[in-house]
Amino acid sequence: LVLVKLGGSLLTNKNKKESLKKTVLKRMAKEIHSARKKSDVNLIVGHGGGSFPHFPAKKYKVNEGIVDKKSIEGFALTQDAAARLNRIVVKELLGAGENAIGIQPSACFVCERGKIALSFLKPIAEMLSQGMVPVPYGDAVIDTDLGVTILSTESILRELAFKMGAKRIIIVSDVDGVFTADPSKNKKAKPIPEITRDNYEKVKGYLAGSAGVDVTGGMAHKVEEMFSLNDFGVEAQIISGLKKGNLEKAILGESAGTIIR
Amino acid sequence: LVLVKLGGSLLTNKNKKESLKKTVLKRMAKEIHSARKKSDVNLIVGHGGGSFPHFPAKKYKVNEGIVDKKSIEGFALTQDAAARLNRIVVKELLGAGENAIGIQPSACFVCERGKIALSFLKPIAEMLSQGMVPVPYGDAVIDTDLGVTILSTESILRELAFKMGAKRIIIVSDVDGVFTADPSKNKKAKPIPEITRDNYEKVKGYLAGSAGVDVTGGMAHKVEEMFSLNDFGVEAQIISGLKKGNLEKAILGESAGTIIR
Numbered sequence: 001l002v003l004v005k006l007g008g009s010l011l012t013n014k015n016k017k018e019s020l021k022k023t024v025l026k027r028m029a030k031e032i033h034s035a036r037k038k039s040d041v042n043l044i045v046g047h048g049g050g051s052f053p054h055f056p057a058k059k060y061k062v063n064e065g066i067v068d069k070k071s072i073e074g075f076a077l078t079q080d081a082a083a084r085l086n087r088i089v090v091k092e093l094l095g096a097g098e099n100a101i102g103i104q105p106s107a108c109f110v111c112e113r114g115k116i117a118l119s120f121l122k123p124i125a126e127m128l129s130q131g132m133v134p135v136p137y138g139d140a141v142i143d144t145d146l147g148v149t150i151l152s153t154e155s156i157l158r159e160l161a162f163k164m165g166a167k168r169i170i171i172v173s174d175v176d177g178v179f180t181a182d183p184s185k186n187k188k189a190k191p192i193p194e195i196t197r198d199n200y201e202k203v204k205g206y207l208a209g210s211a212g213v214d215v216t217g218g219m220a221h222k223v224e225e226m227f228s229l230n231d232f233g234v235e236a237q238i239i240s241g242l243k244k245g246n247l248e249k250a251i252l253g254e255s256a257g258t259i260i261r
Numbered sequence: 262l263v264l265v266k267l268g269g270s271l272l273t274n275k276n277k278k279e280s281l282k283k284t285v286l287k288r289m290a291k292e293i294h295s296a297r298k299k300s301d302v303n304l305i306v307g308h309g310g311g312s313f314p315h316f317p318a319k320k321y322k323v324n325e326g327i328v329d330k331k332s333i334e335g336f337a338l339t340q341d342a343a344a345r346l347n348r349i350v351v352k353e354l355l356g357a358g359e360n361a362i363g364i365q366p367s368a369c370f371v372c373e374r375g376k377i378a379l380s381f382l383k384p385i386a387e388m389l390s391q392g393m394v395p396v397p398y399g400d401a402v403i404d405t406d407l408g409v410t411i412l413s414t415e416s417i418l419r420e421l422a423f424k425m426g427a428k429r430i431i432i433v434s435d436v437d438g439v440f441t442a443d444p445s446k447n448k449k450a451k452p453i454p455e456i457t458r459d460n461y462e463k464v465k466g467y468l469a470g471s472a473g474v475d476v477t478g479g480m481a482h483k484v485e486e487m488f489s490l491n492d493f494g495v496e497a498q499i500i501s502g503l504k505k506g507n508l509e510k511a512i513l514g515e516s517a518g519t520i521i522r
Contacts (some may be wrong), residue, residue, distance in 0.1 A: 066391070072360045083348060120379075126405070145388070146390075
């Protein structure tokens with residue numbers, strides 16, 4: 001079992017409400033199908049919400065829980081926007097030839113203070129055993145403490161990796177792994193193909209001051225989260241989806257971006 | 262708690278793929294919101310799939326389970342079509358002012374030989390307690406025996422009625438309750454406002470040969486299903502959504518169509 005996370009900023013234009021990077025999405029879907037034809041790997045393809053749920057989530061502060069009378073409305077609008085992007089992603093995967101099944105996280109996960117407290121994974125497990133490709137996504141979900149919260153795609157995939165015994169999780173964004181410096185600012189930045197506990201102290205030095213790969217946290221934080229996956233036997237791979245063929249290679253277990261193990 | 266079922270044939274044109282009866286849908290959404298403004302009733306609004314999932318479900322015989330190599334594709338396409346209609350229904354409810362949350366049945370129910378065997382209802386229960394309106398729908402779901410199956414909106418709502426203690430379930434279609442004869446064929450057909458165990462023998466005589474309210478079963482079968490709800494303290498009401506104001510009245514507990522208790 002391999003888990004793929006398609007970053008929200010890879011699929012949508014971050015600053016423009018409900019904008020779609022359709023060419024990238026189409027290519028991702030084709031690479032996934034191409035890899036699946038060459039190998040019988042079981043896949044879960046999660047995706048971020050980007051500029052679909054981002055705007056209502058931010059406006060209504062859904063990540064802070066139920067803070068005022070408008071919070072429920074914000075939850076409903078965030079939910080709907082996230083689910084609408086999911087339908088678009090599923091449509092592209094179906095079009096590419098995959099039996100993709102959108103999975104609504106708010107119907108099968110409940111959080112407590114932002115962390116998954118209850119999950120119902122039987123449908124996903126059965127879908128995988130029948131060769132389908134479940135497609136969960138970052139969603140606004142019920143929180144027994146805060147009322148509501150935001151559950152990120154990565155939190156969902158980590159939960160699925162632990163509970164279902166994944167071999168590898170592939171994080172696809174617009175940065176091709178971990179570099180010795182911020183590649184957008186420093187032309188001498190070099191990619192780091194592999195990070196292990198042995199070379200992490202050195203890598204940590206490089207990451208100090210990094211711009212980070214994602215709005216949800218800096219690269220150092222991300223690498224450390226990946227180590228917690230390693231403890232459960234799950235490798236993590238950070239790749240760019242902007243490099244043609246990268247995702248297909250990563251699914252097939254070939255070298256691309258940075259592997260953390 | 263009141264449960265509403267909007268029939269698939271009320272929302273879509275049965276014979277035309279993915280056609281929408283948008284005027285009816287918009288009015289249903291407005292009546293739901295209007296009733297909610299007048300009363301603090303908790304609502305779950307389920308809807309059938311009509312001509313959205315009907316075509317792939319029939320083509321691939323999804324209700325028979327995994328019968329051949331194409332069954333998984335049929336499941337994926339049926340799923341997607343059902344979920345797309347759900348987004349349209351949710352959009353109209355949001356537009357009318359309700360905090361509607363689509364609920365994907367295949368993410369929170371698992372069947373065994375066509376009957377619900379496992380369910381995860383915590384999210385729905387919490388959404389209700391926060392005043393949201395969960396919106397489930399007839400869906401293609403995992404079946405531990407058949408592989409896959411079709412789970413009807415009514416089966417879902419019956420399960421929710423039992424587990425959550427609903428007061429009433431309102432079945433909205435294009436027939437205004439139970440009649441003494443088929444009203445489309447017999448001008449002398451009279452509505453029956455109330456069916457109880459006391460008058461059911463007489464009603465049964467009327468129903469013999471009825472054209473039925475729904476493609477999924479005749480009216481007699483439907484009434485008998487409703488009696489099984491009555492045993493759990495749940496009243497059932499069958500109304501037409503084509504009569505303006507009917508749904509609002511029914512939600513508010515006023516007389517409309519036929520009540521079975």
